Amino acid sequence: MKNSLEPSIELMQIDPRTRYFTALGVAFLALLPLIPLWVLSVKFGWAFWWLLIYVVFGLVAAVRYASAAHARFGYALLDDGLWLQSGVFWRKAVFVPRQRVQHTEVNHGPLDRKMGLAKLVLHTAGLRLQHLTIPGLTDAQAHALRDNLLKRAPPEQVVLPIVPALRFDAADVHAPAVEASTEAEVENQAAVEPQDALAFNPRESESGPADPTGPRGQAAR
Amino acid sequence: MNQAQPENVSSSENSPGERLHNLSWLFVLIAQIWNLIVPLTLVFVAGRMDKDDGWQSLLALLAALALSAYSLFYTMTFRFWVTPDELVVKEGLFNRTLRHVPFTRIQNVAFRQSLLHRLFGVVELNLESGAGTKPEAKLAVLKMARARQLEREIRGGFSSTVSLDAGQADTFAVAAPAHATAFEAAHADANASAKLLHQVPLFDLIRLGLISNRGMVAIGAAFYFLSQTKLLPTNVFKEMARWLKTDIGLAHGPLFWILSGIFTFAMILVVVRLASIGIAIFSFYDFKLYAQSDRLRVEHGLMTRQGGATKPSRIVCFLLRDGLLYRWFNRQSAEVVLPGNLAQDGASNNGPKGMRYLSPMATPEDANALIAMASGVSLNEIALQPLHPLAWRRMVKWPLAVVALQVCALLLFLALNNQWFAGLGAVFSYMSFSAIGKAFAHSGIVGLLLVLAYIAFAVWMIYAYKRGAAASGFALTPKHLIIRSGYFSQCSHIVPRGEIQSVTLSQSPFDRASQMANVHVDLAAGSALETPEAAVHYLPETTARELASALRAGLV
Numbered sequence: 001m002k003n004s005l006e007p008s009i010e011l012m013q014i015d016p017r018t019r020y021f022t023a024l025g026v027a028f029l030a031l032l033p034l035i036p037l038w039v040l041s042v043k044f045g046w047a048f049w050w051l052l053i054y055v056v057f058g059l060v061a062a063v064r065y066a067s068a069a070h071a072r073f074g075y076a077l078l079d080d081g082l083w084l085q086s087g088v089f090w091r092k093a094v095f096v097p098r099q100r101v102q103h104t105e106v107n108h109g110p111l112d113r114k115m116g117l118a119k120l121v122l123h124t125a126g127l128r129l130q131h132l133t134i135p136g137l138t139d140a141q142a143h144a145l146r147d148n149l150l151k152r153a154p155p156e157q158v159v160l161p162i163v164p165a166l167r168f169d170a171a172d173v174h175a176p177a178v179e180a181s182t183e184a185e186v187e188n189q190a191a192v193e194p195q196d197a198l199a200f201n202p203r204e205s206e207s208g209p210a211d212p213t214g215p216r217g218q219a220a221r
Numbered sequence: 222m223n224q225a226q227p228e229n230v231s232s233s234e235n236s237p238g239e240r241l242h243n244l245s246w247l248f249v250l251i252a253q254i255w256n257l258i259v260p261l262t263l264v265f266v267a268g269r270m271d272k273d274d275g276w277q278s279l280l281a282l283l284a285a286l287a288l289s290a291y292s293l294f295y296t297m298t299f300r301f302w303v304t305p306d307e308l309v310v311k312e313g314l315f316n317r318t319l320r321h322v323p324f325t326r327i328q329n330v331a332f333r334q335s336l337l338h339r340l341f342g343v344v345e346l347n348l349e350s351g352a353g354t355k356p357e358a359k360l361a362v363l364k365m366a367r368a369r370q371l372e373r374e375i376r377g378g379f380s381s382t383v384s385l386d387a388g389q390a391d392t393f394a395v396a397a398p399a400h401a402t403a404f405e406a407a408h409a410d411a412n413a414s415a416k417l418l419h420q421v422p423l424f425d426l427i428r429l430g431l432i433s434n435r436g437m438v439a440i441g442a443a444f445y446f447l448s449q450t451k452l453l454p455t456n457v458f459k460e461m462a463r464w465l466k467t468d469i470g471l472a473h474g475p476l477f478w479i480l481s482g483i484f485t486f487a488m489i490l491v492v493v494r495l496a497s498i499g500i501a502i503f504s505f506y507d508f509k510l511y512a513q514s515d516r517l518r519v520e521h522g523l524m525t526r527q528g529g530a531t532k533p534s535r536i537v538c539f540l541l542r543d544g545l546l547y548r549w550f551n552r553q554s555a556e557v558v559l560p561g562n563l564a565q566d567g568a569s570n571n572g573p574k575g576m577r578y579l580s581p582m583a584t585p586e587d588a589n590a591l592i593a594m595a596s597g598v599s600l601n602e603i604a605l606q607p608l609h610p611l612a613w614r615r616m617v618k619w620p621l622a623v624v625a626l627q628v629c630a631l632l633l634f635l636a637l638n639n640q641w642f643a644g645l646g647a648v649f650s651y652m653s654f655s656a657i658g659k660a661f662a663h664s665g666i667v668g669l670l671l672v673l674a675y676i677a678f679a680v681w682m683i684y685a686y687k688r689g690a691a692a693s694g695f696a697l698t699p700k701h702l703i704i705r706s707g708y709f710s711q712c713s714h715i716v717p718r719g720e721i722q723s724v725t726l727s728q729s730p731f732d733r734a735s736q737m738a739n740v741h742v743d744l745a746a747g748s749a750l751e752t753p754e755a756a757v758h759y760l761p762e763t764t765a766r767e768l769a770s771a772l773r774a775g776l777v
Contacts, residue, residue: 005726005738006766080773092727095769097776100722126722126743128754 005093009083011074014136015117018073021135023066030058075134077148082122084132094132100124104146106139118142122149238300238311242343242362245299249292249361251337257284262446301360303374308348310358322357324375326350329559331529332368333573339526344368347529347573348375372530376514415518419591421508425552425582429505430498432546439500440493458485479671505581510591517595519576529575531559533595537720537746538755541592541600543585544710553588555579557595560746596715598701605694605705609737612759613690616708617683624682628675685709695740695757697771702742704757714755718775720744726769728762738765742772 034055041051068088076083081097105121112118120142122132137145254261261281294314302309307323331347338344343362350357363371430436461484466477506523513530520528538558547553556578579591593599689708696703702721704714725741732738741756760768 004733005728006769080776087727089730090727091733092725093769094723094725095773096723097773100776124722124743125745127745127747127752128741129723129725129743 005085005091006083009076009078011076011083011085013074014070014134015115015138016070017115017117018136019066019070021111022069023062026065027059027062030062031055077145082132082145082149084134094129096122096124096132098149098151100126101149104150106142106146120145238302238309239367241296241299241360242341242364244341244343245296245362246289246293248338248343248345249296250289252361253288253292254285296361301358303371308358308371308375320358322348322350327357327375328535329529329531329575330372330375331527331573331575333525333527334522335525338362345573346371347575349575376516415511415513417509418512418517418594419508419510419580419583419587421505421521421580421582423502423506426501426505426508427498428550428552429582430501431494432544432550433497433501434493435500435504436493436496436498439496440489457488461485501581508578508581510579517576517579519578527573529573531557531576535560536595537716537744538752539579539592539596539598539715540753541588541713541715542710543712547710550582551584552582553585554581555583555588555591558744558747558752592715596701596717598698598703598715600703600713600715603696603698603703605696605703606764607694608690608757608759609735609761611735612693612737613683613687615731615735615737615759616690617686620682620686621679624675624679628672628679631672631675690759695760695768697768699775702755702772704742704755706757712753714753716742716744716755718772720746721772721776724769724772724776726765732759736762738762740765740768740772 034051037054038051040046041048065088069086072088072091073086075085078095081095081100083093083095085091085093102123102125104123107119107121108117109119116138117135118137118139118141120134120137122134123130124132134142134145261284291314295312298312298314298317300311306325307321308327310318310320310322312318312320327348327350329349331349333345333347334343342365344365345362346358346360346368348358348360360368360371462481503523505521508521509519511518511520516530516532518528518530520526522528536557537560540556540558541553542556543553557576559575559577579595580588583591589600686708689711692711693706695705700718702714702716702718704716706712706714722743722745725743726738727741728738737759738761739756739758740760741754744752744755746752757765757768
């Protein structure tokens with residue numbers, strides 16, 4: 001895709017279905033003055049078809065803008081960080097190095113789950129650019145991107161001290177007291193109830209590196 | 222309340238912990254009241270108007286009692302322990318919070334000492350890490366001797382970890398510069414006494430008052446309260462109106478309003494400047510900058526003495542600012558931006574704010590020397606890469622349009638009132654010198670002069686923008702990014718490249734048309750309102766791209 005700001009970087013695009021959301025948003029904004037305009041037209045006796053032209057123009061503009069915004073939105077995962085480019089008229093490209101990513105979030109909007117989409121939000125320590133959003137990624141893409149940026153180990157190796165007594169099982173009553181914080185326990189629990197919305201699911205609900213060694217010791221990596 | 226010592230404290234101490242000074246509650250109470258001073262004053266002012274004192278004074282009394290009880294219990298239950306490596310603090314009334322603050326994490330120290338503090342020989346300390354969250358420890362108040370001893374202990378922690386800096390797990394994902402600046406290497410002795418580097422004399426403070434606008438808020442507030450209590454000096458305006466009408470013989474037309482507006486503005490300006498001078502003297506009296514072991518330390522204030530200390534390597538950005546009035550007085554302002562909210566957004570933290578200025582008023586040579594000493598960059602020796610040659614045209618376009626619009630509006634205004642044409646006639650009929658005095662009284666001439674003044678201003682503005690654009694630019698050294706920008710008031714940023722959080726390349730549609738682009742650099746500190754953005758605008762497109770890629774390469 002055309003990358004006018006930095007031609008040497010190959011950009012990846014997001015899901016085209018995000019265009020619908022953008023188009024809806026822009027159409028809503030464009031048609032918002034319709035009500036006062038209609039009131040005025042009644043008051044001053046303007047012809048009704050001027051309003052119709054405005055509506056058509058607004059819708060066409062919304063669709064064209066959404067297409068352009070999608071075409072101009074791109075990201076690239078470089079060796080040293082993330083490059084994110086956006087904007088139709090006012091274009092900008094942001095580069096965030098890996099070390100400056102404070103934490104990340106993978107969010108799902110109300111309709112995103114149905115479409116299998118997700119949003120990746122990067123938080124930096126900057127003053128003016130505190131978070132960057134990449135919408136329209138698939139779930140797998142979002143998690144892969146996040147893992148790559150944080151350069152963390154895959155979740156299976158993360159040791160979480162889950163206490164078994166929190167989820168009472170009849171079997172636990174007779175089973176020997178097992179140390180909960182082993183990797184096998186974590187994997188079993190994650191495997192047994194992957195879709196249970198109530199159980200703690202490390203992929204969905206955490207918002208940062210669940211690194212039990214404490215705050216981000218970057219130098220240690 | 223649990224008075225037992227925390228586990229990591231060396232058992233040899235086995236003490237219930239040190240307490241704050243016995244009168245700390247008084248100072249905490251005063252700080253609380255100071256926070257509420259605006260709503261309390263409003264209550265009293267409204268009370269005077271309503272003339273119903275009963276429930277309002279009772280409310281105020283209850284509030285005062287509640288506040289004093291809170292401050293008393295808070296300070297009575299505050300405990301701290303000092304170990305060789307860290308400070309342990311236990312505070313809180315209902316939620317007892319135990320906090321361990323390693324000395325190595327304390328990057329900035331701020332202190333405050335008002336008249337009342339000095340009376341009792343105590344000082345208020347604020348210790349903060351570079352993390353930008355709540356300050357690590359706020360000790361209000363300690364006896365001077367104990368505070369000095371604590372600072373020395375913290376300093377001891379500083380100089381022993383110059384090499385450990387990079388390994389500390391900061392909550393910031395910032396690669397902390399593992400090296401000390403040349404300044405720190407030169408002053409590494411932890412027990413060295415403070416060396417005075419810079420001092421601001423009283424005359425400079427008067428000049429600072431003339432330049433700054435700090436008085437505006439104070440005057441605005443005073444204006445509001447005076448108007449509420451009917452003490453506003455409206456006589457002055459009546460006198461001025463009478464003088465314009467009768468003594469000068471100005472017709473009661475639009476130009477009368479313009480001139481009276483100008484006079485009013487001038488009066489307000491004078492009053493605001495006087496207030497600013499007072500505030501400048503109060504805040505910055507006897508401003509001193511010291512070098513103490515490997516830190517920079519400032520102190521200033523007339524009645525309340527305050528200041529802070531910080532390591533130069535923790536400074537996120539250096540600013541060298543000047544403006545029209547600054548240049549007139551041949552002075553510049555050298556500022557630093559510190560990480561965390563200690564220095565800038567002091568609103569969230571009641572305590573003393575940290576260092577903000579290396580010097581609020583210094584001669585250009587001194588200011589350059591101070592910045593060079595603290596950052597290692599000597600601005601005089603840096604050759605800036607220039608902006609796009611046509612940058613000044615883009616800069617001047619909109620302001621010029623605004624001025625042109627105002628001139629057109631003024632001309633239309635005068636023409637509609639028939640004074641413009643009358644003025645032209647006056648010019649042709651009053652050609653002799655003796656009639657010039659009469660001519661000035663004629664509104665039309667004044668209108669003509671105003672238009673000419675506007676045009677002269679526009680010409681001067683073009684010149685200023687051209688000169689400003691020629692002096693702007695950027696420079697990239699292996700360790701720093703230097704940006705110079707501005708037309709009327711210039712500002713030089715010196716940003717250590719390790720402090721850059723992200724790099725942004727941007728282009729507006731106007732930039733695309735003229736083949737320019739802008740590079741922004743985001744920092745982890747400062748205030749969004751007060752700190753100017755570190756950005757280079759109006760660069761040629763290719764240069765902007767090269768700068769962005771050079772910055773990207775240097776960030777890793």
